[in-house]
Amino acid sequence: MNAQGMNVDLSGVPETMLWPLWNRAAEMRRADRLIDDPMAVDLVERIDYDFAAHFGKPTVFHPIRARVCDDLIRRYVTHCPGTPTVVALGEGLETQLWRIADERMNWISVDVPEAADMRRKLLPDHPQASLLEYSALDPAWMEAVPDGEAPFIAAAGLFMYFEEADVRALLGRIAERFPGAEIFFDAITPHISKRTLSGLKITKRYTAPPMPWGIAVDDLPDFIGAIPGLQPVSVQSYADPFPKRTRLYRLLSRVPAIRRRYAGSLAHARAEKDVTVGDTHPPSC
Numbered sequence: 345m346n347a348q349g350m351n352v353d354l355s356g357v358p359e360t361m362l363w364p365l366w367n368r369a370a371e372m373r374r375a376d377r378l379i380d381d382p383m384a385v386d387l388v389e390r391i392d393y394d395f396a397a398h399f400g401k402p403t404v405f406h407p408i409r410a411r412v413c414d415d416l417i418r419r420y421v422t423h424c425p426g427t428p429t430v431v432a433l434g435e436g437l438e439t440q441l442w443r444i445a446d447e448r449m450n451w452i453s454v455d456v457p458e459a460a461d462m463r464r465k466l467l468p469d470h471p472q473a474s475l476l477e478y479s480a481l482d483p484a485w486m487e488a489v490p491d492g493e494a495p496f497i498a499a500a501g502l503f504m505y506f507e508e509a510d511v512r513a514l515l516g517r518i519a520e521r522f523p524g525a526e527i528f529f530d531a532i533t534p535h536i537s538k539r540t541l542s543g544l545k546i547t548k549r550y551t552a553p554p555m556p557w558g559i560a561v562d563d564l565p566d567f568i569g570a571i572p573g574l575q576p577v578s579v580q581s582y583a584d585p586f587p588k589r590t591r592l593y594r595l596l597s598r599v600p601a602i603r604r605r606y607a608g609s610l611a612h613a614r615a616e617k618d619v620t621v622g623d624t625h626p627p628s629c
């Protein structure tokens with residue numbers, strides 16, 4: 345904690361941006377780290393907030409999510425022939441843009457005003473990036489996506505804060521508006537969702553805000569496939585991508601009842617091309 349640091353007057357869902365930030369910064373202390381994020385360390389040092397008292401011992405789950413999403417974005421950018429566009433919904437203080445560091449890409453960050461304000465105060469401007477103050481549920485952000493290449497849309501740590509109907513509607517709008525787009529998001533289980541609705545205490549100092557949407561990892565492919573124009577590319581549990589870092593969790597996640605209750609999901613989906621006849625947004629990536 346840095347008592348001389350910047351005071352962040354955040355609460356509710358916007359305050360949750362500090363949680364993955366803390367875990368990404370802590371990951372930098374490890375020789376076997378999954379991501380290189382010196383900016384996260386710098387942010388934690390500059391913010392006057394007792395991260396350890398709020399979020400407890402760091403865990404690997406947020407670095408896993410960040411790394412899986414980084415890898416997907418890198419692949420998308422590499423295969424995109426023109427100017428790749430990445431839209432980061434609910435980006436908080438994520439510094440992914442600097443980790444990816446590709447000179448061709450166009451980066452659009454979308455967050456609610458309170459969170460966007462923090463991002464503006466704490467992070468430097470970037471010539472390829474713009475910051476939009478919208479709810480991800482407001483289709484207005486879609487107007488900022490340039491015509492041309494189908495975008496990559498990242499929504500890390502966001503959909504659990506929405507109602508299921510809103511998640512469906514948002515994914516449906518993305519699929520309709522951006523044929524060819526790739527989407528990354530994560531999900532918690534219905535059991536964890538339910539616990540947050542009655543006040544899930546992470547530490548003595550911190551109670552997670554309500555997370556109304558949860559889905560079991562094994563139900564997610566059908567959920568995605570039922571959205572017109574959207575197909576799952578891969579759905580895995582947090583325990584899957586880096587097994588050396590999640591040994592016990594991986595073993596437990598093989599027990600069906602435990603998997604259903606606790607295994608969070610990492611999902612990669614694609615909006616099918618040519619699903620919307622007459623769409624004026626030509627896909628090319």
Ligand SMILES: C[S@@+](CC[C@H](N)C(=O)[O-])C[C@H]1O[C@@H](n2cnc3c(N)ncnc32)[C@H](O)[C@@H]1O
Pocket residue numbers: 357358359360361362363364365433434435436437438454455456459478479480481499500501502505
């Ligand atoms: C858990 S944080 C995740 C931040 C970031 N994606 C990361 O992984 O570090 C949730 C973020 O979602 C943002 N958020 C909450 N509701 C939102 C909404 N309706 N539209 C856009 N962003 C939202 C919060 O302000 C916060 O930045």
